[in-house]
Amino acid sequence: MQALSTPTTMEDSQQNAHSNNKIPEPLRKLAELSLSPDASPVLVPMTPQDVDLWKDFIEYKENRKSWDTWREEDWKKNHPAHIHEIFNNWPVLETPRLRLRLLRESDLQDAFNVLSNPKAMKYYGTPPHENIEFTRKQHIEIMLSRFKFRDAASFVITFKGEDKFIGHVNAFQFDRVFKFVELAYIVDPELWGKGIATEAVGRVVEFLRDDMKIHKIRAALFAHNIASKRVLEKVGFVQEGYLRDNVIIDGEFENEYVMAYIASKESM
Ligand SMILES: CC(C)(COP(=O)(O)OP(=O)(O)OC[C@H]1O[C@@H](n2cnc3c(N)ncnc32)[C@H](O)[C@@H]1OP(=O)(O)O)[C@@H](O)C(=O)NCCC(=O)NCCS
Numbered sequence: 001m002q003a004l005s006t007p008t009t010m011e012d013s014q015q016n017a018h019s020n021n022k023i024p025e026p027l028r029k030l031a032e033l034s035l036s037p038d039a040s041p042v043l044v045p046m047t048p049q050d051v052d053l054w055k056d057f058i059e060y061k062e063n064r065k066s067w068d069t070w071r072e073e074d075w076k077k078n079h080p081a082h083i084h085e086i087f088n089n090w091p092v093l094e095t096p097r098l099r100l101r102l103l104r105e106s107d108l109q110d111a112f113n114v115l116s117n118p119k120a121m122k123y124y125g126t127p128p129h130e131n132i133e134f135t136r137k138q139h140i141e142i143m144l145s146r147f148k149f150r151d152a153a154s155f156v157i158t159f160k161g162e163d164k165f166i167g168h169v170n171a172f173q174f175d176r177v178f179k180f181v182e183l184a185y186i187v188d189p190e191l192w193g194k195g196i197a198t199e200a201v202g203r204v205v206e207f208l209r210d211d212m213k214i215h216k217i218r219a220a221l222f223a224h225n226i227a228s229k230r231v232l233e234k235v236g237f238v239q240e241g242y243l244r245d246n247v248i249i250d251g252e253f254e255n256e257y258v259m260a261y262i263a264s265k266e267s268m
Pocket of ligand 1: 119120121122123124183184185186187188191192193194195196197198199219220221225226227228230231
C-alpha cells in the first residue's frame with residue numbers, strides 16, 4: 001500500500017487531494033488517529049479543503065430536503081389518482097383465517113422473533129437478525145420509511161382476532177407509475193405447512209392486481225426453496241427464468257428462480 005505523506009504547503013495539500021490515491025484530507029487525518037481508548041485526544045485543525053468538504057456536505061443535506069419535495073411533486077405528476085387514494089387510506093385485507101394490516105413499530109418483538117430464527121431466514125436472502133435493535137433499524141424503520149415514500153408496503157400477517165405478527169408479505173420496489181412490484185414473504189416456522197403463506201400471498205396478489213392495478217408482480221427465490229416456489233405456483237405465478245450461481249448462501253453459490261404473475265387484460 002502506498003505510504004501517505006503529510007502535506008507541508010497548501011499547494012502540496014491540494015496536489016495530494018487530487019493525487020492517485022484521492023483520499024480526502026479529513027479522512028486521511030481520521031485514518032491516522034489511534035482508536036485506543038487510552039489514546040490522548042487529538043486536535044484536528046481544519047484546512048481550506050476541509051471547509052470545502054463541509055460546504056459540500058451541507059449542500060448535500062439541503063438537496064436531500066429538496067429531494068423530499070421533488071418526490072412529492074413527482075407523485076402528483078405521475079401517480080394515477082387511485083394510488084393516492086390507496087396510500088392515504090391503506091386497507092386491511094382479510095382472508096378466511098387471516099388479517100393483513102400495515103406494519104407498526106409495536107410489531108418489533110414479534111417480528112424479531114421470526115426474523116432472528118435461522119430456520120426462517122435460511123432462504124430469505126439476508127442473515128438472521130442478531131439483535132432487536134437491528135430489527136428496529138433495518139426492518140421496521142426502513143419499511144415504514146419506504147412506505148412513506150411509496151416505494152414499499154409491509155403487510156403483517158395476523159390471525160383474525162389475534163393481532164400478533166406471525167409473518168409478512170412485503171411488496172417493494174414499486175416502479176414510478178405503479179405497474180411493477182416485487183414480493184417477499186415469510187411465515188413463523190412454527191406455523192409452516194398450514195397454507196398460511198398461500199392464503200396471505202394470494203390475497204396480496206389480488207389487491208395489487210385489482211386495487212392497485214399493478215400489471216406484473218415479480219419474485220426471486222433460491223432454487224432449494226421448494227415451499228416458496230410451490231406457494232407462488234399455487235397463486236398463479238409462472239417461472240420466467242433460472243439464474244445459475246446467482247447468489248452466495250453459507251459460502252456456496254446458489255441458483256435462483258425468477259417467477260412472475262401478469263395480470264390479465266380483464267382485471268386492468
Ligand atoms: C415459503 C414459506 C413462506 C411458505 O409458508 P407456508 O405457510 O408453510 O406455505 P403454505 O403452507 O401455504 O404452502 C407451502 C407449500 O409448499 C409445500 N412444501 C413445503 N415444503 C416442501 C418441500 N420440501 N418439498 C415440496 N413441497 C414442499 C407444501 O406442501 C405446500 O404445498 P401444497 O399445499 O401443494 O402441499 C415459508 O416456508 C417460509 O417462511 N420460508 C422462509 C422464508 C422464505 O423462504 N420466503 C420466501 C422468500 S421470497
